[in-house]
Amino acid sequence: MTNPKFLVIGGGPSGLSAAQDIAEAGGDAILVEKETFLGGTPKKLHYSLLAPDMKPVEEVLDPLISSVENSSVRRLLGASVKSVEKKGGRFNVTIESNGTSVSESVDAVIVATGFSHWDPHKKYEYAYGVYPDVIDFKDFEKMLSDEKIVRPSNGQQPKRIAWLLCVGSRDKQVGKFYCCRLGCAVSIKQAMEVRRIHPEIDTYVYYMDIRTYGFWEDKLYWKSMEEYGVKYIRGRIGSINKGEDGRLIAMAEDTILQRPSEVPFDMVILATGMEASEGTLEASKLLGLEIEEHGFIKPLESDSMPVSTAVPGVYVCGTATGPKAIPDSITEGSAAAMKALNYVRRRTIKVPAGA
Numbered sequence: 001m002t003n004p005k006f007l008v009i010g011g012g013p014s015g016l017s018a019a020q021d022i023a024e025a026g027g028d029a030i031l032v033e034k035e036t037f038l039g040g041t042p043k044k045l046h047y048s049l050l051a052p053d054m055k056p057v058e059e060v061l062d063p064l065i066s067s068v069e070n071s072s073v074r075r076l077l078g079a080s081v082k083s084v085e086k087k088g089g090r091f092n093v094t095i096e097s098n099g100t101s102v103s104e105s106v107d108a109v110i111v112a113t114g115f116s117h118w119d120p121h122k123k124y125e126y127a128y129g130v131y132p133d134v135i136d137f138k139d140f141e142k143m144l145s146d147e148k149i150v151r152p153s154n155g156q157q158p159k160r161i162a163w164l165l166c167v168g169s170r171d172k173q174v175g176k177f178y179c180c181r182l183g184c185a186v187s188i189k190q191a192m193e194v195r196r197i198h199p200e201i202d203t204y205v206y207y208m209d210i211r212t213y214g215f216w217e218d219k220l221y222w223k224s225m226e227e228y229g230v231k232y233i234r235g236r237i238g239s240i241n242k243g244e245d246g247r248l249i250a251m252a253e254d255t256i257l258q259r260p261s262e263v264p265f266d267m268v269i270l271a272t273g274m275e276a277s278e279g280t281l282e283a284s285k286l287l288g289l290e291i292e293e294h295g296f297i298k299p300l301e302s303d304s305m306p307v308s309t310a311v312p313g314v315y316v317c318g319t320a321t322g323p324k325a326i327p328d329s330i331t332e333g334s335a336a337a338m339k340a341l342n343y344v345r346r347r348t349i350k351v352p353a354g355a
C-alpha cells in the first residue's frame with residue numbers, strides 16, 4: 001500500500017503547522033507556497049514583535065520553519081496550484097513550480113492560503129498615498145523591526161504619533177462590517193514598542209472601543225497606559241489634513257468630551273483590517289469551496305467543524321476562514337492535519353463501527 005499523500009496550499013503559520021503534523025504522523029506532505037520562502041505574511045512583511053508576549057516573529061515561526069525544512073515534507077516554493085480534478089476519491093493536481101508543471105495525485109488537501117491587509121487607499125479621507133507620513137500598520141511593523149522610526153516625508157524622528165483603529169473594518173461605507181480582531185492589539189503593541197525604544201515620542205490611539213480579548217486586556221491595554229504612558233482618545237478621525245508646518249492634522253470628534261478636536265501629529269498609523277487573500281479566493285474556485293458573507297472560505301460548520309469544508313477530503317485552516325491570531329492559526333493547522341489524516345485513514349483502513 002502506498003503512503004497517503006497530502007497537499008498543503010500555503011506556507012504561513014497554519015500551513016507549516018499542518019505540514020509538520022502530517023509528516024510527524026508518517027504521511028507524505030507536499031507544501032506549495034507562492035513565495036520563495038516559508039513563514040507567510042508575518043515573514044513577508046517583516047513583522048516585529050508579536051502581541052501579547054512581545055516575542056520577535058522569528059522566535060515564534062523559525063522553529064516551525066526549521067521543523068518543516070528538516071522533515072520529509074516536500075516543499076515547492078515559488079509555486080502555485082493551477083488545476084484540481086477530483087477522481088475516484090483522490091485529487092489530481094497540477095502545480096506550476098519554477099516554470100515547470102508538476103502533476104500529483106493526493107488523498108486530501110489542506111487550504112492554508114492566509115489573508116491580505118485591507119488596502120487603505122480606499123479610505124481616501126485618511127490620505128494614505130497622498131501624505132507620506134500616513135502609513136498603515138504593516139508599513140510601521142517594518143520600521144519597528146528595523147528599529148528605525150522616522151517620518152517618511154523628511155527622515156526625522158517624529159515627536160507625536162497617532163494610531164487610528166478600525167480602518168477597513170466595522171465600516172459600512174467600505175462594505176467591511178466585521179471586526180478585524182487584531183487591530184487594537186497590534187496598534188497598542190506598536191505604541192508600546194515605540195515608547196520602549198523612544199520614551200520621548202508621544203503616542204495616541206483613536207478608538208471606537210478597544211477589543212483586546214482574553215489575556216490581551218491586561219497584557220496590552222492596561223499595561224500600555226500604566227507602564228508605557230500610551231494615551232487614548234475615544235473618537236474616530238474624520239479626515240487627515242496637512243498643516244502649514246507640514247505636520248498632519250487629525251480632525252476628529254472626541255466622543256467622551258463631546259467636542260470636535262484637531263490635533264497635530266508627525267505620523268498617523270492606520271490599523272487596516274484583514275480580508276481574504278487572492279490565494280484564498282483562487283483556492284476556493286479550484287476546489288469548489290463556498291465563500292461566506294464576509295468573503296472568506298466557509299467552513300462546514302463554523303462552530304463545531306471549523307476546519308472541515310463541504311467538499312470531502314478538503315480542509316481549511318488559519319486566516320483563510322477569517323481574521324485570526326498566529327497561535328490560533330497554528331492550532332487550526334494541527335486540527336486540519338488531524339482531520340485530513342483521519343479522513344484518509346477511514347478510507348483506507350476498515351474502521352470498526354462506532355470507532
Ligand code: SF4
Binds near residue numbers: 167170180183
Ligand atoms: S480589533 Fe480593534 S481595530 Fe480591529 S476592527 Fe476590532 S475594534 Fe477595530
